Amino acid sequence: MAHARDPLRMITLQGVDYGVGGPLLLEAVDLTVEAGERIALIGRNGAGKSTLLKLLAGELKPDDGEVRVAGGVRRARLEQEVPAGAQGAVFDVVAQGLGELGAWLAEFHRLSHAAAVDTAALARVQAKIEAVQGWRADQRVAETLARLALDGDADFAGLSGGLKRRVLLARALVSAPDVLLLDEPTNHLDIAAIDWLEGFLKGWPGALVFVTHDRRFLRALATRIVEIDRGQVSSWPGDWANYERRREERLNAQAQEAARFDKLLAQEEAWIRQGIKARRTRDEGRVRRLEAMRRERGQRREQAGNVRMEAAQGQASGKKVIEAREVSFAYPDGRRIVCDFSTTILRGDRIGLIGANGSGKTTLLKLLLGELAPTAGEVKLGSNLQVAYFDQYRATLREDWNAIENVAEGRESVTINGRQKHVIGYLQEFLFTAERARAPITRLSGGERNRLLLARLFAQPSNLLVMDEPTNDLDVETLELLEELLADYPGTLLLVSHDRDFLDHVVTSTLALEGDGRVGEYVGGYSDWLRQRPAPAVAPPTSGREREPAHDSRTDAVPAAAAATPARRKLGYKDARELEQLPARIEALEAQVAALTQAMHDPAFYQRDGAAIAAHGVELTRRQAELDAAYARWAALEG
Incomplete structure (x- = not known):
């Protein structure tokens, strides 16, 4: 229901409850979104961040309470995953953000670009558009496509994951929303595109509410932090650093209060269990207070535990893990991915692979692992290698199996470093309840699927971990624990990631795909690469005409080569x-x-x-x- 518009308050949630069975996912939520704010929603996986975004977008109705939207306020939401039903030309997908008018514009666009124009059909749809003065909206679609460097005639299905996300962002923007709601906007974007998106959103004039696992992205944008914890929503004005400091103070105070309460409860329980004489003379008011304390303790929702990760370690590999000598690889169409690349990877190295979407990171991984033959040169693998692979597309999960079956494959237990663990107990270490462990994985959130992949990965004995975008959808606490595990992993790590902080905290050296077959090798992580790289090392966001190479469906389109530094022009x-x-x-x-x-x-x-x-x-x-x-x-x- 729309209300008279307040120039500051765009959306107000008052006393909102929302549940999906069991304890309320969101309870008694009071929240206001004001003009010009950039609000970061944070919380553990499954805490309700995406649900809160959907409530703000009006896509869900609360079980109780009220969602008030100021009159005339337009809302648009970017989903966490690319929707399965999105298809057609890029223009058509973007125009969907305009509702029925968008469908007419898409039809007009399609008819007017057809080889044989159906003039009667074109006239009918043109009349519909003119009746609602819709040509300005058509211009807005064209401007949005140009702003995001997208080709309106490109086939959406043929785009890379990163370009699909840009198209969906354009769909959200084309309605000129006052409130933009973004769920994991950096998923499947490369580093250059993430940098571009940061700059774009800093200049966004409307209100912004976003969920992200990218800590550097969060720090760059957030002007307010809204945390969801055990159904409760709390607001923390200021930036991420201020939130971290104040949250630690609050958690300490809560822990002290809980300890004081539990101590008092234990004393009262001891009193009530005293002998017959004490029971005859006990204070009935004190008994009622004890019963109230029991109820209060029973209703307390404990803070979610942390994931307890431990990787099953295989036998030690040879000291030399991978040796590449003058390796080149090009597709039959002449596109060069790697040219004259040589490197030696030793046991214990933690190598990060970075580059624009389509630069060939997955191809380079396959070359190094011997899964793809080079067109020139050779790759030698060391002895006793046990490889465990984390796939960013989650293709290694069987959709017809639940979490237990995906990890144990019919067994009741898994063996981690010589210790047997019941599979349900093992999954509980990755924060799966017995109910979630038995649920079809089609019901799991993106973060839960990633945790399941990690549980499956670490149950395999390995001495070479290969991880392709492992950080998508993970909450901050799990990310930090994963960083610690990988830092202590005794084997060798090959890591593809666009998470700049994660690279800085984990890898010891970096392979950067810099275009035209060049692979640069640098000591240190992302920030070290930034200081050492030739400029420019990564191309800006690419145009929508690019496609996934037909030869490798998991490799995105190739960026332009780094340009040579031009001679400085004379200024007027x-x-x-x-x-x-x-x-x-x-x-x-x-x-x-x-x-x-x-x-x-x-x-x-x-x-x-x-x-x-x-x-x-x-x-x-x-x-x-x-x-x-x-x-x-x-x-x-x-x-």
Whole structure:
């Protein structure tokens, strides 16, 4: 139900409950989304983040409470996964964001581009569009496609995973929403595309609510953190660092209060169990208080435990794990993926593979593992290799099996480093209840599927772990535990990831696919590569005309080669003057952004009225956009 529009409050949830059986997933939720905010929703896998997004989008109705939307406010949501039913030309998929008008525009687009034009059908659909003055919306579709570098005539089904996500983002944007709701927007995007998306969303004028597992992306964007924990929603103004500090303080206070309560309850239980004489004279009021305490303790929802990961270790491999000598690989159409690449991978190395979508990371993995023959050169594998493979597309999970069957394959137990564990107990270490472990995996969330893949992977004895995008959909706590496990893994690791923090925390060296067959080898993780790489090392987001190579369905389209640094052009007087003044302008803008950000860290800031807080946020967004533009202009003039 729409209400009179408040210029600040876009969506308000008041006393909202939502459940799917068992304890309420969301309980008594009070939340307001205001203009100009960038809210990050966080919480454990299965806590209800996607559900809350759907409630905000109006796609779900609460069991109790109220969702109020200000009059005229438009909402759009980007789903976590690419929907199975999305098909047709890119223009058609994007136009779906306009509802029935979008369907007419898609039909007009299709008819007008046909080899033989059906003039009667074209006239009918044109009349429908003109009746609702819909040509402005057609222009908006075209502008959105251009803004996101997408080819409207491309076949959606033939695009890479990253490009499909860009198309779905365009579908969400084309309705010009006031509130943009994004569920794991960085899934299947490469590092260059994630950087682009960060910049795009920083300049987004509307309200933004997003869920992400990418900690660097979260830190770059969030102006407020909203946490879901055991059904309760709490709001933490400010950035991620402020949230982490204050959350730790709150958890400590909660733990102390719970310990005090449990101690008092134990004392009262001891009193009630005293002898006959004590029972004859006991205080009935005290008995009633004890009964109330028992009920309160019974209703307490404990914090979800942490995943307990342990990888089954195989026998030690030989010291030399993989040796590649002058390896080249090209597809029959002449596209070069690897050219004259040589490397030696030793036992204990943790290698990260990075590059744009389509640069050939999966192809390089297959070459190194001997699954794909090079067109030139040779790859030698070491002795005693036991390979365990994590597939980003979850193809190793059987859809007709439940979690137990996928891990144990008919057995009742698994053996981890010489110790037998019942499969249900083992899955509980990965936060699966007995009920979820027996449920069809079609009912599992994206995060649960990833945890199941990890459970299956680590049950296999291995000395060479190959992990292709293992971080998608995992919550922050599980990500940090996975980092610790991989850092202590005694075998060798090959890791493909677009999670910049994860790469920094795990790998010891990096292989970067830099275009035109070049593979650069660098010491350290992502940040080390940034400092050492030739510029530019990764192409910007690519156009929608690119496709998955027919020869490897799990390799995305190939980026442009890194351009050679052009000779610096001579600047005219006006541009030279602007370049001279830019450093001072950038310094002033940085100071303004820092001051505005620092003000938000002051607890007194949030005692101001809502209008002042929102105006402050809008000003910070504007200054940050000016700073980004100044840096871009400086780079252009310097070039």
